[in-house]
Amino acid sequence: MTKDRLVLLSQHCGDCPIRHRAVCARCDADELRELEAVKYYQKFHAGQSVINAGERMEFVGSVVSGVATLTQTLEDGRTQMVGLLLPSDFVGRPNRAHAAYDVVATTDLMMCCFRKAPFEKLLETTPHITQRLLEMTLDELDAAREWMLVLGRKTAREKIASLLASIANRSNADAGAGCISRQVFDLPITREAMADYLGLTLETVSRQMSALRREGVITLNGTRNVTVPDPTKLSAAAGNDAGIAV
Amino acid sequence: MTKDRLVLLSQHCGDCPIRHRAVCARCDADELRELEAVKYYQKFHAGQSVINAGERMEFVGSVVSGVATLTQTLEDGRTQMVGLLLPSDFVGRPNRAHAAYDVVATTDLMMCCFRKAPFEKLLETTPHITQRLLEMTLDELDAAREWMLVLGRKTAREKIASLLASIANRSNADAGAGCISRQVFDLPITREAMADYLGLTLETVSRQMSALRREGVITLNGTRNVTVPDPTKLSAAAGNDAGIAV
DNA sequence: CGCAGAATTGATACATCTCAAGCTGGGTGG
DNA sequence: CCACCCAGCTTGAGATGTATCAATTCTGCG
Numbered sequence: 001m002t003k004d005r006l007v008l009l010s011q012h013c014g015d016c017p018i019r020h021r022a023v024c025a026r027c028d029a030d031e032l033r034e035l036e037a038v039k040y041y042q043k044f045h046a047g048q049s050v051i052n053a054g055e056r057m058e059f060v061g062s063v064v065s066g067v068a069t070l071t072q073t074l075e076d077g078r079t080q081m082v083g084l085l086l087p088s089d090f091v092g093r094p095n096r097a098h099a100a101y102d103v104v105a106t107t108d109l110m111m112c113c114f115r116k117a118p119f120e121k122l123l124e125t126t127p128h129i130t131q132r133l134l135e136m137t138l139d140e141l142d143a144a145r146e147w148m149l150v151l152g153r154k155t156a157r158e159k160i161a162s163l164l165a166s167i168a169n170r171s172n173a174d175a176g177a178g179c180i181s182r183q184v185f186d187l188p189i190t191r192e193a194m195a196d197y198l199g200l201t202l203e204t205v206s207r208q209m210s211a212l213r214r215e216g217v218i219t220l221n222g223t224r225n226v227t228v229p230d231p232t233k234l235s236a237a238a239g240n241d242a243g244i245a246v
Numbered sequence: 247m248t249k250d251r252l253v254l255l256s257q258h259c260g261d262c263p264i265r266h267r268a269v270c271a272r273c274d275a276d277e278l279r280e281l282e283a284v285k286y287y288q289k290f291h292a293g294q295s296v297i298n299a300g301e302r303m304e305f306v307g308s309v310v311s312g313v314a315t316l317t318q319t320l321e322d323g324r325t326q327m328v329g330l331l332l333p334s335d336f337v338g339r340p341n342r343a344h345a346a347y348d349v350v351a352t353t354d355l356m357m358c359c360f361r362k363a364p365f366e367k368l369l370e371t372t373p374h375i376t377q378r379l380l381e382m383t384l385d386e387l388d389a390a391r392e393w394m395l396v397l398g399r400k401t402a403r404e405k406i407a408s409l410l411a412s413i414a415n416r417s418n419a420d421a422g423a424g425c426i427s428r429q430v431f432d433l434p435i436t437r438e439a440m441a442d443y444l445g446l447t448l449e450t451v452s453r454q455m456s457a458l459r460r461e462g463v464i465t466l467n468g469t470r471n472v473t474v475p476d477p478t479k480l481s482a483a484a485g486n487d488a489g490i491a492v
Numbered sequence: 493c494g495c496a497g498a499a500t501t502g503a504t505a506c507a508t509c510t511c512a513a514g515c516t517g518g519g520t521g522g
Numbered sequence: 523c524c525a526c527c528c529a530g531c532t533t534g535a536g537a538t539g540t541a542t543c544a545a546t547t548c549t550g551c552g
Contacts, residue, residue, distance in 0.1 A: 145318065222549075223498075450507090453508095468517085
């Protein structure tokens with residue numbers, strides 16, 4: 001199932017599109033060289049499994065391009081997404097032998113992988129890596145807690161609006177700051193994945209998307225392309241402070 | 247509201263009950279001395295606010311004894327607990343000026359506080375602190391993700407059972423490993439706090455507690471003291487793998 | 493063109509919320 | 523010492539939001 005992975009040869013970190021956002025962000029030239037010694041690139045195609053819960057982890061790494069999901073599954077098949085991995089996000093848990101979650105590529109995916117044991121050694125000897133990973137982990141913890149509020153206390157409509165707002169903000173951030181007045185973006189995931197993200201069924205996701213469209217909060221071009229004519233309205237629908245940004 | 251805090255004088259880290267589990271766990275004698283230079287103790291009584299979301303943070307720190315909760319609130323009053331802080335747990339986010347959550351003492355609480363700016367400097371210069379904080383943050387992230395599965399995909403009954411199982415395990419761990427056959431513990435929180443933890447109403451919590459009692463999964467002595475005659479049954483009720491531990 | 497996966501829509505069932513009424517136990521003041 | 527009180531908790535009846543089951547309808551692609 002995972003044997004048709006494509007392993008690429010090394011390439012220089014200097015050219016890397018995530019050089020200044022990933023776990024290597026604080027590294028100087030010497031430290032980068034140490035990372036390069038233990039790294040390799042690996043390509044996954046859309047739908048392919050990166051690692052399954054319970055499997056032995058041979059590497060940790062960064063998403064270079066593409067999107068992956070982190071999910072947890074109960075024996076009866078109920079699944080909950082617990083992370084959405086975008087470029088520069090870190091995958092894997094140092095000092096743990098087995099994966100806790102399923103990681104699946106939802107688009108074609110390029111990973112920068114570090115062999116696990118030597119990376120763990122670098123964490124002991126290279127403060128710039130540990131410091132950056134701490135910073136990123138604290139950010140993820142905040143995101144997870146924000147998400148807990150969405151899962152625990154928001155209505156289906158608010159959940160959808162929250163997800164759309166968060167994706168809109170991230171694509172805006174990537175595209176550089178700019179017009180807040182009108183946002184257009186593509187959903188990187190299916191309705192089913194949205195449902196798994198939000199603790200809903202895909203039918204409810206579909207119904208609420210339609211409702212938001214009917215009410216003019218969003219417009220759809222096909223099923224995946226979303227435009228938000230008035231971000232204030234979306235923010236209000238998400239239950240965020242009547243749209244008053246902090 | 248927070249002016250009746252009790253600030254205590256320094257005391258030696260060597261005697262500290264959380265010395266080997268908290269953020270200082272990896273520190274040697276020299277490093278402890280550096281921490282002692284920026285630390286102070288602060289006592290809060292049950293119900294008192296430790297810090298409010300949006301306030302400027304003057305310190306980060308560790309719970310020494312007692313229990314505190316981390317909560318997030320929407321403007322209309324809906325609240326979601328996003329963390330339950332027990333002894334040795336870390337409070338606060340280095341490199342962030344303002345608190346993101348409300349922290350409230352639910353029992354009398356002793357905090358070991360580090361002045362924020364000097365602590366941030368120590369993170370730059372003392373790898374043992376950064377490494378330990380990274381480890382703790384990764385653990386919390388895992389806990390948050392486990393919790394997301396509970397919030398998003400479990401039924402009310404399973405949510406309650408999951409919470410009881412997790413509290414039972416933690417009190418067992420504290421009391422030292424031992425008899426797995428029969429667990430007795432006190433709930434450190436009210437039904438309302440349980441509801442905020444699980445994304446339920448307090449009425450639903452109460453009903454499900456009664457249901458678990460009727461079915462013999464738990465026994466109650468008063469409202470707070472729980473005994474679990476058969477942990478396998480509780481684990482099954484929590485939706486965990488038919489009770490087969492991993 | 494036609495097929496398969498993805499998405500929408502409808503009808504109904506059910507879990508949880510909401511509103512409301514009582515209960516319980518521990519503390520306080522008369 | 524008792525009566526009262528109050529926060530915490532339980533229980534009930536009805537309302538409501540979301541899940542479930544079941545057709546269709548889209549959409550992209552070979």
